Amino acid sequence: MVRGVRSQSGQRLPALRSYMDDVTSLLQTAVCTARLLKRFEELLGWARMRIKPTKSRSLSIRKGVRNDIISFTVDGERIPLLAEQPVRSLGRLYTADLSDSHMPVTVMEQLADGLERIDKSHLPGKLKVWCYQFTLYQRLMWPLKMCEITTSTVLRMDAKESEPFQHRPVWEKDTPSINRDYRQEKARLVLELRDSTDPFVRNTKAPVRTGRKWKAEEAVDQAISRLMHREIVGRTQSGRAGLGWGTAPKFWSKATRKERKDLVIVEVVRSEEEQYKVRALSQRQQGRWTTWEGVVDRTIKWSDMWKMPQARLSFLIRATYDTLPSPSNLSRWYGSEENCQLCNAPNPSLQHILSSCKTALAQGWYRWRHNQVLWKLAEVLEARRLEAAKDHSSTARKLINFVGQGAGAQNITQRERRSLLTPGCDWNLRVDLDRQLKFPPEITTTSLRPDIILWSPSVKAVILAELTVPWE
Template identity: 55%
Template sequence: MGCSISPILFTAAFEIILIGGKQMVRGVRNQSGQRLPALRSYMDDVTTLLQTAACTNRLLKRLEELLIWARIKIKPAKSLSLSIRKGARSDNISFSVDGAKIPLLVEQPVRSLGRLYTADLSDKHMTSSIMTQLSEGLGKLDQSHLPGNLVIWCYQFTLYQRLMWPLKLSEIASTAVLKMDSKANNYIRKWLGLPRCLSNVALFGRNTLQLPLRSLYLGYRQEKVRLVFELRDSSDPFVQKAKAPVRTWRKWRAEQAVDQAIRQLKHQEIVGWLQTGRSRLGWGPAPQRRRGSLKEGEEGAGHLRTNCHLCDTQNPSLQHILTGCKSALTRYRWRHDQVLRKLAEVLEARRLEVNKTSSSTSQLRIHFVRQGAEAQNINQNEWSALTPGCEWNMRVDLDQQFKFPVEIATTSLRPDIVLWSTSSRTVIMAELTVPWEEGTEQPSKGRRRSTVSCRRHVQKQGGRHPPTPWKSAAEVLLENPSNVS
C-alpha cells in the first residue's frame, strides 16, 4: 500500500507552492461581488481562473519558478487552456511553459472527476454518451451465460453504479433519463422472465414482496437532490455562496422538489400530533418520539417515551398539555384573557352605543293586524339586556386588580365582567369558562356556585338580573347536540 504519511507530506509541501502562486494574482469577481480563488488544486492537478491573459502568464512563470525549486516539472502535454472573451471562446490566445505550448481545449478534450469537458462547454453530448454506455453494458450482460438473478446482480452493482456518477454531475434532462430507465427495465423483465406489460410499481414499489432492485430514474433524482444539498451546505464558502443551479429541465426540478419537501417537514413539525378517526381530542396514548429516555424494562426493545417539558409528566396527552399542566398556568390565563379581551371590546362598543340612545326610541311596540289584512314590515330594534338611556357602566377583570362596585355590594369575589346601571338598578355579571371539553359541566357548575353570594347581595340591595355565566363554543354544542349539522 505504500507509505501512509507520503500523501500528507506531499499535500503540505504542495500547499506552500500554491500559497506562493496566490500572492502574485487575484481571482475573478463573480456577479454577486465575491472574489473567487485564483488557484484550485486536487493533489498535483491545479486549475487557474484569472481575469486576463497577462495575469495567467505571470502566474505560470511564478509557478514554474516554485516548482523548479521543489524539483517538480510541469508537463505541457497534459495541460489544457481555455480563453473566453465577451462570452465566446477565443482560440487566438495560447500559453506556454518552458517554451512548450499548452494545448487548447478544442484540440484535446479533458475528463476530470468523471465529467468530460469539451470546447462547446455543454453537456449535450453526455446524453448520447451515457445512453451508449448503457446500451453496450446491457448488451454485454445479456450475452453472458449467467442466470437471470446473477445478471441483475451484476447490473445493480457494476453498470448501475457507473452510470450514477455522470448522471449526477452532468446536466441531463429527466426525460432522457426516463428513456434510459425504460430501456434498462425491459432487460430486467427479460432476465426475470416477467411479461413486458408488468408495471414499474411491481419492480420497484415498496410492498410486501419488494424486490432488491433500484430504478435508474429514481436513483437519478436521489443523486440530484444530494447534489442540491451538497452545494447549499458545502463547507467551502465559495461553493456555498456561488448558488450554482442544478438543472434538470422542465419535467422535474430538483431545487423545487427540495424546497417543497422542506416546507412539508416544517409544516408537519408545526402541526404536530393529529387526531385520527372519530375519537375526540386527546383520546388515546401520546405518540412515541425519538426523544426522552428508555422505559424501564424495555431497553432491549428500544421503546422510547416522552415527558412534559414543564412538569416532567410521563407521556402527556393533549388534555394535559392544554389544561392539565400545573406549570403552565400562566399560559392558560393568557388564553383566558385573550378571549375575555375580545368580549370586552364588543361589549364596550355596545355599551357606548346604548348610552347614546334615548329610552323612548327603544321601546318595543306590538302592531296588531286586522282580520284579512296583510302585515307590514316594520323595522324595530332588537331586544337587548342593556336598556337604552340607563347610563350603563362596565368593569373587566383585565390588566389590573379588579374591584367589585361598592354601590352594588361589598364582596371579595371577582367576576370577569360586570355591567350595571344605577338608574335602573340592574346588574349583569359574566363569567368566562374555557374548559376542556370532557370537563365542561364541572367548571360551569363551579362558576355558578362562586357567584351565589354576589347574587344574594344584589337581591338584598333591590337589584335584578342574576349573574350570567358565559360558555365556550364546546359547552354550547355539548348541551345542544341537535344544533350540530
C-alpha cells in the first residue's frame, strides 16, 4: 500500500496530486515511489499515453538532507534530478533547495529591467504608464503572490517603481501599487487556504510568510474583527447626504462565502489606504492634494486619459501636487526671486496665482475664467434639456415582433433612457451670466444667486449648480 507523507498538523497528504497534465507524487520511501511510478506507467499505457522523463524531475530528502544518489527511471530512461535541472511550473521556479531565497533578487532585476526599457522608449508619459500597468506589473504580481517574498523587499520595489510615476495616484486612483496589491493578494491567498474546498489543503494550515513588518494572517484577522464590529455599530451616514442615502452595506453575518472573501480583501486594502493617507498628510509637498476637496475621490479612467490633451493632463497632475514652476517653487528650488506681475507680491504661490491675487480679482480675470466654464456648462445643459423635452413629447414607436414558425410570441420592450431630466417635459434653465440672476419666485423668495438653476413645476424638483475657484 502506498501512502502519502504526514504533515506537521497530523494530516496525511495524498500520494498523488494532479492538475491538468501535471502530476506530483509525494511519498515516504524510495521503494514506494518506484512502485507507484511502475503502476502509474502501466495505467497510462492502457490509455496509450506515456510519461516524459525529460520533462519530469525527482528530489529525495533523507533526514532533512538532500540525497542525490537515489534516482528513478521510467520506461528505462532516467528522470533528471531537481539539482541538475530546475523546473518551472505554474510560473514558479523550483530548485533543489526548495527555497524562494533567490526570488527577491530575481523580481527586483525584472522590475529594474522593465522600468529601464519603458523609460528608454520614445513614448509619451501616459503610454509609458499604460505599458507598465498592463504588461510589466501583471508579470510581477504572480511571483509576489506565490513566492515567499518579504514586505521589506516589496517596499523597496514600490519605492523604485514610483520614481518614474510619482504623480500617478492623482489621475488614476485605481492604478496598481505594488505594496497595496501585494498585501491584497497575500490576504486572498490566506483566505483561499483557509476556506479551500479541498480538506487536505484546508487542514494542512500552511502558513503564508510575509516577513516581520506585516503579517497576512494578522491582517486578515483584524479585517474580520473590523467587519464584525461594523455590523454591531450598524449602518451609519457620512457627508452631507441625508440618512439612508446610498446603497445598504453588506454585513458579515448575512454575506455568502464569496462575499465574505471580497469584504475581507476590501477591508485590507482600506486599511492600507488609510496608512497611505496618514503618510501623505505628513508630507508638505507630496501631500498637498489631501487638502483639496474632492481630489481624493476623483478618478480619471483610461478612457478619459486618451481624450485629454497631454498639456492639460500635465497641468492637472502638477497643479495637484503643486510642482508647477510658480515663483514660490522657483525660489525654493533655485533661490530665485520674482514678484507677482499684477500685484507685485513677493514669490507668489500657486494658490495666489489661481485664486488669491487681489489685483486679478479686481480686474475681473477670475470672473472671466468662471464665466467661460459656466458658458460651457450652460450649453451642455441646454442641449440636454431640449433633448429631454423632445424625448418626452415624442411617442415611442411600437416594435413589430417577428415570430418564427412554431415559436411563441415574445414581449420585447425598449430600454428607457433615464437621467435627472427624464421625468417631466417642462424643465426651465437659468444661468447667472450677462445679467443678474433672479431666483424663480414660484419656488421661494431669496437673495441667493446660484450659478445655474434647473427646475420643473410638474415634477416639483430643483437642481442647483455652483462653481468654485480651483484651489477650493
